[in-house]
Amino acid sequence: MTDETHDPSAVSWVDGAGPGSDFPVQNLPLGIFSEAKGLRRPGVAIGDYILDLVSAADLLDEEWREDLSQPILNAWLSRGPETHRALRQRLFELLTDERYRDDLEVHLIGQSEVRMHVPCLIGDYTDFYVGIHHATNVGKQFRPDNPLLPNYKYVPIGYHGRASSVRPSGEPVTRPRGQRKPPDAETPDYGPSRRLDYELELGMWIGRGNDLGQPIPIGEAGEHIAGFCLLNDWSARDLQAWEYQPLGPFLAKNFLTSVSPWIVTADALEPFRKALPPRAQGDPQPLPYLDDPSDRASGGLAIQLEVTLTSARMRSEGIAPHVLSRGSADAAMYWSAAQIVAHHSSNGCNLQPGDLIATGTLSTDSDEGLGSMLEISRGGKQPLTLPTGETRSFLEDGDEVTLRAWCEREGAVRIGLGECVGRVVPPA
Amino acid sequence: MTDETHDPSAVSWVDGAGPGSDFPVQNLPLGIFSEAKGLRRPGVAIGDYILDLVSAADLLDEEWREDLSQPILNAWLSRGPETHRALRQRLFELLTDERYRDDLEVHLIGQSEVRMHVPCLIGDYTDFYVGIHHATNVGKQFRPDNPLLPNYKYVPIGYHGRASSVRPSGEPVTRPRGQRKPPDAETPDYGPSRRLDYELELGMWIGRGNDLGQPIPIGEAGEHIAGFCLLNDWSARDLQAWEYQPLGPFLAKNFLTSVSPWIVTADALEPFRKALPPRAQGDPQPLPYLDDPSDRASGGLAIQLEVTLTSARMRSEGIAPHVLSRGSADAAMYWSAAQIVAHHSSNGCNLQPGDLIATGTLSTDSDEGLGSMLEISRGGKQPLTLPTGETRSFLEDGDEVTLRAWCEREGAVRIGLGECVGRVVPPA
Numbered sequence: 001m002t003d004e005t006h007d008p009s010a011v012s013w014v015d016g017a018g019p020g021s022d023f024p025v026q027n028l029p030l031g032i033f034s035e036a037k038g039l040r041r042p043g044v045a046i047g048d049y050i051l052d053l054v055s056a057a058d059l060l061d062e063e064w065r066e067d068l069s070q071p072i073l074n075a076w077l078s079r080g081p082e083t084h085r086a087l088r089q090r091l092f093e094l095l096t097d098e099r100y101r102d103d104l105e106v107h108l109i110g111q112s113e114v115r116m117h118v119p120c121l122i123g124d125y126t127d128f129y130v131g132i133h134h135a136t137n138v139g140k141q142f143r144p145d146n147p148l149l150p151n152y153k154y155v156p157i158g159y160h161g162r163a164s165s166v167r168p169s170g171e172p173v174t175r176p177r178g179q180r181k182p183p184d185a186e187t188p189d190y191g192p193s194r195r196l197d198y199e200l201e202l203g204m205w206i207g208r209g210n211d212l213g214q215p216i217p218i219g220e221a222g223e224h225i226a227g228f229c230l231l232n233d234w235s236a237r238d239l240q241a242w243e244y245q246p247l248g249p250f251l252a253k254n255f256l257t258s259v260s261p262w263i264v265t266a267d268a269l270e271p272f273r274k275a276l277p278p279r280a281q282g283d284p285q286p287l288p289y290l291d292d293p294s295d296r297a298s299g300g301l302a303i304q305l306e307v308t309l310t311s312a313r314m315r316s317e318g319i320a321p322h323v324l325s326r327g328s329a330d331a332a333m334y335w336s337a338a339q340i341v342a343h344h345s346s347n348g349c350n351l352q353p354g355d356l357i358a359t360g361t362l363s364t365d366s367d368e369g370l371g372s373m374l375e376i377s378r379g380g381k382q383p384l385t386l387p388t389g390e391t392r393s394f395l396e397d398g399d400e401v402t403l404r405a406w407c408e409r410e411g412a413v414r415i416g417l418g419e420c421v422g423r424v425v426p427p428a
Numbered sequence: 429m430t431d432e433t434h435d436p437s438a439v440s441w442v443d444g445a446g447p448g449s450d451f452p453v454q455n456l457p458l459g460i461f462s463e464a465k466g467l468r469r470p471g472v473a474i475g476d477y478i479l480d481l482v483s484a485a486d487l488l489d490e491e492w493r494e495d496l497s498q499p500i501l502n503a504w505l506s507r508g509p510e511t512h513r514a515l516r517q518r519l520f521e522l523l524t525d526e527r528y529r530d531d532l533e534v535h536l537i538g539q540s541e542v543r544m545h546v547p548c549l550i551g552d553y554t555d556f557y558v559g560i561h562h563a564t565n566v567g568k569q570f571r572p573d574n575p576l577l578p579n580y581k582y583v584p585i586g587y588h589g590r591a592s593s594v595r596p597s598g599e600p601v602t603r604p605r606g607q608r609k610p611p612d613a614e615t616p617d618y619g620p621s622r623r624l625d626y627e628l629e630l631g632m633w634i635g636r637g638n639d640l641g642q643p644i645p646i647g648e649a650g651e652h653i654a655g656f657c658l659l660n661d662w663s664a665r666d667l668q669a670w671e672y673q674p675l676g677p678f679l680a681k682n683f684l685t686s687v688s689p690w691i692v693t694a695d696a697l698e699p700f701r702k703a704l705p706p707r708a709q710g711d712p713q714p715l716p717y718l719d720d721p722s723d724r725a726s727g728g729l730a731i732q733l734e735v736t737l738t739s740a741r742m743r744s745e746g747i748a749p750h751v752l753s754r755g756s757a758d759a760a761m762y763w764s765a766a767q768i769v770a771h772h773s774s775n776g777c778n779l780q781p782g783d784l785i786a787t788g789t790l791s792t793d794s795d796e797g798l799g800s801m802l803e804i805s806r807g808g809k810q811p812l813t814l815p816t817g818e819t820r821s822f823l824e825d826g827d828e829v830t831l832r833a834w835c836e837r838e839g840a841v842r843i844g845l846g847e848c849v850g851r852v853v854p855p856a
Contacts, residue, residue, distance in 0.1 A: 248676025347604035
C-alpha cells in the first residue's frame with residue numbers, strides 16, 4: 001500500500017513541515033491535545049503545528065466527526081484501516097493543496113502552546129520482551145552460560161503491565177519507594193529505589209479489536225495495529241530483582257510508563273517496512289500460527305532509535321544531551337509486530353481498541369545500541385561517564401531521559417515518531 | 429463499626445430474605461443487572477430479588493441518584509465509605525420497615541429473571557498470591573525441599589492480569605489454545621490446553637483511589653476497599669508451565685477470569701472480621717509499611733469457601749455436584765486485604781475506583797481445602813474420582829465449576845457472597 005500520500009515530492013503549505021521535520025505531510029499522526037483552559041480533543045501533527053480536528057471538522061467527512069471530537073481516540077481507532085486511510089488521504093489533500101490554506105490556517109495551533117495527553121483510554125497495557133539482545137544481555141547477568149531461556153525462540157514472551165500509570169511524555173518520574181534487598185543484606189528494607197532505570201521500547205496502539213475466544217490470525221494481525229509510539233518502561237531494578245519471582249515484575253514497573261503522544265500510523269510507516277531476517281541456523285521456525293508469508297516479506301520496521309541523557313549539572317552548564325544509545329528496531333526485534341498481536345490473541349484473549357502493547361526493551365547487538373542503564377553499566381559494575389565528569393550506573397534525581405525515533409531512507413521522506421521525555425524527581 | 433444494620437433480629441419484609449439466604453437485609457450487596465431488553469443498571473440483592481435502584485430512586489437521597497443510575501458502579505464506588513454506609517442504612521430502613529412495602533414491591537425483580545454483569549469498568553485487574561498453602565503446594569511440585577521463595581514472607585507477591593477478559597459468573601469457559609510442551613517433547617506445538625484448571629480466589633473492588641505517586645498508608649487501606657466477590661482465575665497449566673519464565677503467567681490466564689456479580693461490602697462483612705494470626709516463630713514481622721495495629725486486630729476475613737464440580741454425565745444422571753474443597757479465607761491468606769492494598773500502592777502506583785484485585789488461590793493446609801485441580805491431583809498424578817466413576821486430573825469439556833462463599837457465626841446473620849459458575853466448552 002504505497003499511494004500518493006507517500007509521494008516524496010509532496011510538500012505541505014504549513015511552515016516547518018519540510019524535510020527533516022518529524023511531521024511532514026507524509027506522516028500525519030493523530031494525538032489528543034488541550035489548550036490552557038480548553039477541552040481535550042483530537043489533532044494531527046504537521047510541521048511545528050497541530051491541526052485542530054474539531055474546529056476544522058467542516059472540511060472532514062461528516063460521518064467521521066463524532067469519533068473525531070472525543071477526548072480519547074478509542075472510537076476512532078476501532079474503525080479500522082480503511083477509514084483511517086480515508087482520513088489520511090483527506091488530510092494529505094487539505095495540507096498540500098494551497099487552495100485550503102486560508103480556510104485551514106486558523107485551525108493550526110503551535111505544538112509548543114498545547115499540552116499533549118495519552119491519546120486513548122487504555123483498557124489493557126501489555127509489555128512484551130521481543131528484544132533478543134536485551135533478553136540475552138539481562139540473562140547473562142544471571143546465567144552467563146545460558147542467557148536465553150528455552151521458550152524464548154518459540155514464545156513471544158509478554159506480560160500484563162499497569163494501564164493506570166501510563167502517562168504522556170513530559171510527566172515527572174517520581175522515584176518509587178519499595179522493598180530493596182541488596183545481595184549482601186540479610187533482610188529487605190523499604191525506601192527509595194537506588195537502581196532506577198529507563199527502558200527504550202516501541203508501543204503499538206490497537207485499532208479494531210477481536211471478540212473473546214476468537215484469535216486474530218497472523219495474516220490479519222497488521223490490520224489490528226492502528227499505529228506506533230515511543231514508550232519508556234521506567235524500571236526500579238532493586239525492587240525488580242527482589243520481587244519478580246515467581247510471577248514477574250510488578251511494583252518495579254507499575255509506578256510509571258511514559259509514551260510519546262502521537263499515534264504514527266502503520267500507513268505512514270509503510271515505506272519503511274522490510275523483510276524479516278531469516279531465522280539463524282539452529283533457530284526454530286515459528287509455529288504456523290506465528291508464520292505468515294506477507295509478514296516475512298515486510299514485517300520488519302526500519303525505525304531508528306536514540307536515547308539521550310541530561311543531568312541537572314549538564315543543563316545548568318548548558319552542555320548538550322549525552323547520547324546513551326543509537327540503534328534500530330528491526331535489528332532488535334526477534335518477533336514482529338504482527339507476531340506479537342497474533343500470539344497475544346492466540347488463546348482467545350480479546351484485544352480492544354486503544355489497548356497499548358509494547359515491544360520490550362530494544363537493544364541491538366552492539367555496545368552503541370543498548371536500551372537500558374542495566375545493560376550499559378553491566379548491572380551497575382561499569383558506570384558511564386558524562387561530559388561533566390559525573391558518572392552514572394543508574395539514574396539520579398534531576399536526570400532527564402529522552403527517547404527519539406524516526407525513519408529515513410533514500411527515496412522517501414523522513415518520518416518522525418516525536419520524542420518521549422521524563423525527568424527524575426525525588427519521592428514526596 | 430457495628431450498627432443497627434448488623435442487628436441479627438432484623439428481618440426484611442421481602443420473601444426469601446430470611447435465615448440461610450445469601451442476601452438477608454444485613455448484606456445488601458450492589459450489582460449491575462439488565463432485563464431482557466432493558467439497560468444495564470444498579471440493583472441491590474435482597475433474598476431472591478433485586479431492588480431496582482433506578483426505578484426506586486425517589487426513595488433514595490437525591491444526591492446519590494446520578495451515580496446510582498449508571499451502567500457501571502465506578503462513580504458510586506469512588507464516593508468512599510461514608511456515602512456507602514449512608515446508602516446501606518437507608519436500604520436497611522426501607523427493606524425492614526413494612527410501611528415501605530407497598531411503595532417498593534413494584535421495584536423488586538426476581539434474580540432468576542435478570543442477567544447480571546461485571547459491575548465496573550475495570551481499569552486494572554491485579555492478581556496476588558497470598559494463599560501461602562497454595563504457594564507451598566505449587567512450589568513443592570517444582571522444588572520439593574524449598575517450596576517457598578525467599579521473598580514470600582516479606583513481599584505480598586502480585587502481578588497484573590487482564591481486565592478485558594473478566595466476565596460475570598455463568599459465561600462459558602472456552603478451552604484456550606496455546607503452546608504446549610510436555611516435558612518429554614522436544615518442541616512445543618499449538619493446540620487446545622490439556623490441563624485446564626480453576627483457581628478459587630476472592631476479589632476486592634477498589635472504592636476511592638489514590639493519586640499517582642501517593643501510596644495508601646496501611647492504616648487507611650481498608651477505607652479504599654469497597655467490597656468483595658468470588659473470583660475464578662481459570663488457568664491452562666500446560667501453557668503456563670511453558671510460557672511463565674521469566675515474566676510470569678500470561679496466555680495461561682488471560683483468556684477468562686470469572687467473578688460473582690455482587691459487591692459484598694466491607695460493612696456487611698464487619699461482624700466476620702477477626703484478628704490476624706501472629707506470625708509463626710521464625711517468620712519475619714511485616715515491614716512497617718505493611719504493619720498496622722488495627723489490621724492485626726481485625727484484618728482477618730472469616731469467609732467460608734466451597735468449590736463443587738459437575739460433569740456432563742453427572743448432570744444427565746441427576747447426580748448432585750461433587751465437593752472439591754471446603755476451607756476458609758482466613759486460614760489461607762498470609763497477607764491481609766489491607767496489606768495487599770498498601771503494598772500495591774507502596775511505590776506510588778495509582779489504584780482507581782472499580783479496579784479489581786484478587787487474592788490468589790486460597791487453599792488451606794488440609795487436603796479438604798485445596799483451591800485448584802493442580803493441587804488436588806498433585807500436578808495430574810493422582811486423579812480424583814467423581815460419583816459416576818469418571819476420573820479427573822484437570823477439567824474436561826462439559827465440566828461445571830461452582831465457587832461459593834459465605835460467612836456465619838453465632839450471634840450474627842449468615843451473609844453470602846453468592847456464587848461464581850463456569851462451564852467448560854471446546855474451542856470454536
